Amino acid sequence: xxxxSSPASLERPTPEDLRERAALDRSTKLPVLxxxxxxLVWLLAAxxxxxxxxxxxxxxxxxxxxxxxWLNWGRLQPAAFNALVYGWAFQAAFAVGxxxxxxxxxxxxxxxxxxxxxxxxxNLGVTIGLLNILAGNQGPGExxxxxxxxxxxxxxxxxxxxxWQVLMFVTRPKGADYVTQWYVLAASFWFPWLFLTASVFxxxxxxxxxxAALTSSWYANGVLFLFLVPMAVGTAYYLIPKIVGRPVHxxxxxxxxxxxxxxxxxxxxLQKLIGGPLPTWMPAVSSAAQVLLLIPVLCVGAxxxxxxxxxxxxxxxxxxLRFVFAGAVFYVASHVVAALLALxxxxxxxxxxxxxxxxxxxxxxxxxTMFGAIYFILPRLTGCEWLSPGMIRIHFWANIYGxxxxxxxxxxxxxxQANAMNVWSHGFGALSDMLSGAYVAATLGWIFILFAxxxxxxxxxxxxxxxxxxxxxxxxxxxxxxxxxxxxxITTEGAEA
Numbered sequence: 389x390x391x392x393s394s395p396a397s398l399e400r401p402t403p404e405d406l407r408e409r410a411a412l413d414r415s416t417k418l419p420v421l422x423x424x425x426x427x428l429v430w431l432l433a434a435x436x437x438x439x440x441x442x443x444x445x446x447x448x449x450x451x452x453x454x455x456x457x458w459l460n461w462g463r464l465q466p467a468a469f470n471a472l473v474y475g476w477a478f479q480a481a482f483a484v485g486x487x488x489x490x491x492x493x494x495x496x497x498x499x500x501x502x503x504x505x506x507x508x509x510x511n512l513g514v515t516i517g518l519l520n521i522l523a524g525n526q527g528p529g530e531x532x533x534x535x536x537x538x539x540x541x542x543x544x545x546x547x548x549x550x551x552w553q554v555l556m557f558v559t560r561p562k563g564a565d566y567v568t569q570w571y572v573l574a575a576s577f578w579f580p581w582l583f584l585t586a587s588v589f590x591x592x593x594x595x596x597x598x599x600a601a602l603t604s605s606w607y608a609n610g611v612l613f614l615f616l617v618p619m620a621v622g623t624a625y626y627l628i629p630k631i632v633g634r635p636v637h638x639x640x641x642x643x644x645x646x647x648x649x650x651x652x653x654x655x656x657x658l659q660k661l662i663g664g665p666l667p668t669w670m671p672a673v674s675s676a677a678q679v680l681l682l683i684p685v686l687c688v689g690a691x692x693x694x695x696x697x698x699x700x701x702x703x704x705x706x707x708x709l710r711f712v713f714a715g716a717v718f719y720v721a722s723h724v725v726a727a728l729l730a731l732x733x734x735x736x737x738x739x740x741x742x743x744x745x746x747x748x749x750x751x752x753x754x755x756x757t758m759f760g761a762i763y764f765i766l767p768r769l770t771g772c773e774w775l776s777p778g779m780i781r782i783h784f785w786a787n788i789y790g791x792x793x794x795x796x797x798x799x800x801x802x803x804x805q806a807n808a809m810n811v812w813s814h815g816f817g818a819l820s821d822m823l824s825g826a827y828v829a830a831t832l833g834w835i836f837i838l839f840a841x842x843x844x845x846x847x848x849x850x851x852x853x854x855x856x857x858x859x860x861x862x863x864x865x866x867x868x869x870x871x872x873x874x875x876x877x878i879t880t881e882g883a884e885a
Contacts, residue, residue: 408494409491409768411496412490412491412494412495412496413487413490413768413769414496415490415496415497415498415500416486416487416490416496416497416500416769417500417769418500418501418503418504419482419483419486419497419500419503419504419507420483420486420487420765420769421483421769421852422503422504422507423479423480423482423483423486423507424479424480424483424762424766424848425848425849425852426475426479426507426511427475427476427477427478427479427480427483428476428841428844428845428848429475429845430471430472430474430475430476430479430511430514431472431475431476431755431841431845432838432841432842432845433471433475434468434469434471434472434475434476435834435837435838435841436838437464437467437468437471438464438468438469438472438834439831439834439835439838440459440464441461441464441465441468442794442827442830442831442834443831444460444461444464445461445823445827445830445831446824446827446828446831448461458522458523458524459522463521463522463524463526464522466521466526466530466533467518467521467522469531469746469750470514470517470518470521470531470533470534471514471518472750472751473531473611473616473750474514474517474531474534474542475511475514475518476755477616477750477754477755477758478510478615479507479510479511480755480758480761480762481575481615481616481619481758482503482507482549482550483765484619484623484758484761484762484765485553485572485575485576485619485622486503486549486552486553487765487769488568488572488622488623488626489553489556489557489569489572490556492560492564492566492568492569492626493556493557493559493560493561493564493569494560494561494564495555495556495559495560497552497556498552498555499552502548502552503548503549503552505548506544506545506546506548506549507545507549509541509542509544509545510541510542510545510546510549512541513534513538513539513541513542513545514534514538514542516534516535516537516538516541517533517534517535517538517539517542518534520533520534520535520538521533521534527590528590528600528601528604529586529590529600529601529603529604529605529607529608530604530605530607530608531604531607531608531611532586532590532604532607532608539583539587543580543583546579546580547580550576553572553573553576554573554576557569557573566626567622567625567636567639567642567646568622568623568625568626569622570622570646571618571619571621571622571625571646572618572619572622574614574618574646574650575614575615575618575619575622578610578614578615578618578653578654579611579614579615582607582610582611582614582615583607585603585607586603586604586606586607589602589603590603590604598664598665598666601661601664602658602661602666602670605657605658605660605661606656606657606658607657608657609656609657610653610654610656610657612746612749612750613649613653613656613681614649614653614654616749616750616754617649617653617719617749617753617754618649619754620715620719620753620754620757620758621645621649621684621688621719623712623757623758623760623761624688624692624712624715624716624757625642625688625691627708627709627712627760627761627764628692628695628696628709628712629695630764631702631706631708631709631712632695632696632699632702632709633699634695634696634699635695636691636695637690637691637694637695637697638690638691638694641687641690641691642687642688642691644683644684644687645683645684645687645688645691646684648680648681648683648684648687649681649684652677652678652680652681652683652684653677653681655673655674655676655677656674656677656678656681656726656730657674658670658671658673658674659671659674659675659678659729659730659733660733660737660742662675662733662734662737663734663737671733674730675730675731675733676730678726678727678729678730679727679730679731681723681726681727682723682724682727685719685720685723685724688719689716689719689720692716696709704865704866705864705865705866706864706865707760707763707774707777707780707784707863707864707865708760708761708763708764709760710760710784710865711756711757711759711760711763711784712756712757712760712761714752714756714784714788715752715753715754715755715756715757715760716757718748718749718752718753718756719753721748721752722745722748722749722752722753722795725744725745725748725799726745726749729741729742729745735803735806736802736803736806737806738809739801739802739803739805739806739809740798740799740801740802740805740823740826741798741799741801741802741803741805741806742802743798743802744794744795744796744797744798744799744800744801744802745795745799747791747794747795747798748791748795748796748799751791751794751795751837752791752792752795755787755791756787756791759783759787759844762848763780766848766851766852767851767856767862767863770851770852770854770856771854771858772851772854772855772856772857772858773856773857773858773861773862773863774847774851774856774857774863775847775850775851775855775856775857775863776847776863777863777864777865777866779843779844779846779847780847780863780865781865782840782843783840783841783843783844783847786836786837786839786840786843787836787837787840787841789833789836790832790833790834790835790836790837790839790840791833791836791837792833793829793830793832793833794829794830794833794834794837797825797826797829797830797833798826798830800826801823801825801826801827804822804823805822805823808822
């Protein structure tokens with residue numbers, strides 16, 4: 389049975405339902421708040437590192453002093469991206485996934501302290517890994533730069549965190565099987581598979597340099613498409629029906645989207661190595677798989693659109709739905725860009741286009757979806773509503789005007805860069821000058837998102853400290869146009885829901 393086809397999910401909750409939900413929320417409150425708080429701190433750190441790295445692309449003399457040699461671009465760029473992925477994105481996924489699994493499985497978290505301890509080890513591993521990168525000792529391969537000591541600590545922490553989601557699913561009441569659970573559990577199992585495989589084939593003892601290059605490229609794409617994407621898709625499948633008060637439009641379409649992602653997601657990544665010393669069928673298969681990933685995008689996008697059909701005006705009302713809707717737009721856009729890059733991998737190889745695509749997927753899609761989830765979850769954990777619709781609007785529009793230029797301008801600039809690289813008389817200095825406009829636009833984007841997330845963090849801390857509004861009505865961006873919609877918003881967006 390789908391979560392979204394359950395009639396009870398569309399009715400006003402009974403007092404018994406409210407008491408059960410409150411008990412579930414109390415059981416998850418400590419670890420969820422811990423992961424969200426530490427994740428947001430890492431998000432601010434990633435934005436600051438990304439800003440400095442972006443400035444250095446068009447102003448290399450910025451902070452160019454001998455005692456700050458650890459702030460060169462070659463160290464800052466991977467440090468910023470790893471902080472964004474492992475510091476922020478993974479911990480947001482832990483928090484949101486844990487809360488949704490408790491709600492959907494109707495099982496309280498039995499030992500929240502264990503998750504907080506594991507979370508401290510995860511953060512310690514991220515800290516050690518980032519210091520390792522800034523010291524110039526990073527490991528080979530994208531998203532594998534942390535080094536083995538940090539990885540061992542983080543993998544143990546990951547296992548301790550996700551095991552509780554699995555236990556809640558195993559002990560769930562009969563019939564409590566929902567679409568969101570598939571994605572959360574799949575991501576929880578796919579990441580260990582990716583990591584253990586990468587650990588074996590990138591080890592100097594068991595793999596050659598070619599094996600390491602192949603595996604690291606495959607691993608980096610796997611983290612994006614087999615962990616971050618399913619977590620965000622599962623979150624959207626939970627939130628959209630909740631907000632609009634309707635079941636998911638098509639259960640078979642949801643099944644098709646899930647299994648097509650499972651089938652094609654693990655074959656991508658090698659298209660970036662076209663022209664290297666490997667069989668030509670490998671990048672060709674990866675390119676084909678990347679294009680075929682448009683199938684789950686079409687399934688998920690159609691399901692979301694048809695579920696909200698007739699109630700799209702709620703995007704102007706609900707903070708949660710506005711962020712999730714923006715994320716859904718970037719979900720489609722990022723996969724279309726990935727398909728275009730896969731169709732001509734040799735054209736954009738070694739260009740800024742890949743950086744733009746990665747940012748669009750990790751930030752503009754995944755992070756925007758997680759922001760929507762936080763706006764939905766936090767009032768339920770604290771019993772307080774968000775203080776200011778104005779601060780929510782600032783957070784949203786600053787992210788839109790900041791995040792979009794980083795991805796879009798780097799992608800467009802990457803195509804111009806690729807065209808210029810084919811002209812033999814153009815040196816790399818000329819190529820850098822050619823992209824200075826795109827780099828300046830990206831720097832402005834980093835400034836915007838740093839400001840947006842600073843505002844959001846302050847707003848988050850106030851609510852986490854229970855300094856929000858005490859009200860039965862949710863904090864909405866504007867008044868609902870129709871009474872029926874207003875009723876839906878009160879029952880699904882408020883702290884009691």
